[in-house]
Amino acid sequence: MGSPTLVWLRDDLRIGDNPALHKAVERGEPIVVVYVLEDDSRGLRPLGAASRWWLHQSLTALGDDLEKRGAALTLRTGDAVTVIPDLVDEIGAGAVYWNRRYGKAAREIDTAIKSGLHEQDIEAHSFQGSLMFEPWTIQTGSGTPFKVFTPFYRACLEQPEPRHPYPAPKQLDGLKPEPKSDDLGSWGLLPTKPDWASGLRDRWVPGEHEAHAALERFIGDDLAQYNDRDFPADDTTSHLSPYLRFGEISPFQVWHRVRGDLSAPQRAQAAGFLREVVWREFNYTVLFANPDLATSNYRPEFDAFEWATPEPGEVEAWQQGKTGIPLVDAGMRELWSSGVMHNRVRMVTASFLIKNLLIDWRVGEQWFWDCLVDADEASNPGNWQWVAGSGADAAPYFRVFNPVLQADKFDKHGEYIRQWVPEYGTDDYPEPMVDLKASRAQALAAYADMRTKAGLK
Numbered sequence: 380m381g382s383p384t385l386v387w388l389r390d391d392l393r394i395g396d397n398p399a400l401h402k403a404v405e406r407g408e409p410i411v412v413v414y415v416l417e418d419d420s421r422g423l424r425p426l427g428a429a430s431r432w433w434l435h436q437s438l439t440a441l442g443d444d445l446e447k448r449g450a451a452l453t454l455r456t457g458d459a460v461t462v463i464p465d466l467v468d469e470i471g472a473g474a475v476y477w478n479r480r481y482g483k484a485a486r487e488i489d490t491a492i493k494s495g496l497h498e499q500d501i502e503a504h505s506f507q508g509s510l511m512f513e514p515w516t517i518q519t520g521s522g523t524p525f526k527v528f529t530p531f532y533r534a535c536l537e538q539p540e541p542r543h544p545y546p547a548p549k550q551l552d553g554l555k556p557e558p559k560s561d562d563l564g565s566w567g568l569l570p571t572k573p574d575w576a577s578g579l580r581d582r583w584v585p586g587e588h589e590a591h592a593a594l595e596r597f598i599g600d601d602l603a604q605y606n607d608r609d610f611p612a613d614d615t616t617s618h619l620s621p622y623l624r625f626g627e628i629s630p631f632q633v634w635h636r637v638r639g640d641l642s643a644p645q646r647a648q649a650a651g652f653l654r655e656v657v658w659r660e661f662n663y664t665v666l667f668a669n670p671d672l673a674t675s676n677y678r679p680e681f682d683a684f685e686w687a688t689p690e691p692g693e694v695e696a697w698q699q700g701k702t703g704i705p706l707v708d709a710g711m712r713e714l715w716s717s718g719v720m721h722n723r724v725r726m727v728t729a730s731f732l733i734k735n736l737l738i739d740w741r742v743g744e745q746w747f748w749d750c751l752v753d754a755d756e757a758s759n760p761g762n763w764q765w766v767a768g769s770g771a772d773a774a775p776y777f778r779v780f781n782p783v784l785q786a787d788k789f790d791k792h793g794e795y796i797r798q799w800v801p802e803y804g805t806d807d808y809p810e811p812m813v814d815l816k817a818s819r820a821q822a823l824a825a826y827a828d829m830r831t832k833a834g835l836k
């Protein structure tokens with residue numbers, strides 16, 4: 380027997396279009412597939428509660444799919460810098476393959492492991508699996524990272540077409556006997572008491588199979604109307620975000636499916652949809668150049684912004700959807716119940732916290748991080764900073780969404796609000812916790828003050 384190949388899966392929990400797995404099959408030796416629960420080791424951001432729920436389901440689905448093809452999923456916990464080399468020793472691996480990740484802590488871990496393996500003459504290779512346009516490949520004419528989406532997007536379109544997806548291997552030569560594996564249940568990823576995940580169970584089926592089913596449903600039912608996606612009650616977006624986050628579907632698969640066989644009305648909207656998919660890639664470019672995106676203002680002048688100290692109960696009212704502003708409350712309740720929120724409403728709820736309550740964007744980012752099943756280390760802080768005005772934006776001005784006007788425009792008949800806030804319009808519904816007009820004026824004054832302090836005017 381030769382030396383087995385270890386395939387280390389991370390944010391790429393799929394069998395199809397998985398370059399690391401594909402190359403491992405090509406290598407022709409028995410395969411071990413491992414997932415390591417790294418938690419907060421070496422500065423990694425610990426997963427939020429909803430993401431942990433998703434991860435449990437996703438690993439279950441992946442384990443079943445691997446099993447059907449002849450390989451097991453080995454689960455290990457701890458610091459990957461020791462766990463991976465230990466497993467290499469244990470199975471006598473001759474090669475370790477993985478798909479790249481882009482956060483700073485993760486890159487440092489991967490680099491340390493790679494150099495340790497190379498010192499022992501063990502092959503270690505990383506592949507491009509999670510982004511079509513890796514951060515260092517798309518740069519401005521002067522060789523710096525793009526700070527604005529539209530020119531970044533144009534530069535992506537000038538690149539050669541992203542590669543075609545690799546087919547899923549039909550059969551895998553899993554190493555026998557299999558290495559011992561943790562019991563997934565022992566990882567405690569699921570809630571115990573209280574069991575807050577019933578809304579997630581009703582709403583989602585994680586896993587690779589369902590990711591492709593969601594894409595097909597979207598293409599069949601909604602792609603042709605993608606331009607009208609801003610109406611939360613219609614719910615006509617793709618719902619692919621958690622599947623992309625956990626890599627149950629790759630952006631290459633999405634890209635080529637949507638560039639493939641479509642009707643004329645679908646084709647007319649395909650570019651608009653793929654543009655959104657590229658926003659995800661842009662956020663990774665921003666994260667790559669700004670590793671502290673979740674904790675530090677992208678625009679340093681915002682360091683001088685005077686955030687309010689929240690009144691007791693204020694943050695909780697926002698989190699629980701009890702602000703007395705119906706569109707904000709509907710969005711926050713949708714988030715808590717289902718682990719997602721419509722994009723338009725994400726902007727409105729974030730703007731309300733930051734602009735009307737003057738609460739630091741990091742407070743909201745952390746809540747979304749904990750509650751979203753698509754919580755993404757680049758897109759969550761990237762979008763929060765965009766709403767705050769402190770982020771990467773073409774025309775950074777201090778936009779304050781008026782949640783009442785937004786509801787008039789995007790939930791004209793109140794269907795979305797009624798779905799999530801059934802008591803709206805009755806005596807049980809609270810009065811608005813702030814005056815929208817006065818708080819908007821206060822926010823604009825705080826913004827002007829910040830600019831003065833930062834010497835911008």
Ligand SMILES: Cc1cc2nc3c(=O)[nH]c(=O)nc-3n(C[C@H](O)[C@H](O)[C@H](O)COP(=O)(O)OP(=O)(O)OC[C@H]3O[C@@H](n4cnc5c(N)ncnc54)[C@H](O)[C@@H]3O)c2cc1C
Nearest residue numbers: 616617618619620655656659722725726754755758759762
């Ligand atoms: C405050 C705030 C926080 C957000 N946090 C996240 C997050 O943690 N994870 C996340 O994936 N998206 C986040 N978004 C972006 C966006 O709201 C979601 O990607 C979208 O709602 C997911 O639904 P969908 O898959 O049906 O989207 P679709 O409209 O069908 O879009 C297809 C895909 O494109 C990508 N995409 C679309 N819009 C954006 C965007 N603005 N930024 C980055 N990628 C985008 C997503 O991968 C999405 O799945 C956030 C937006 C805001 C305003």
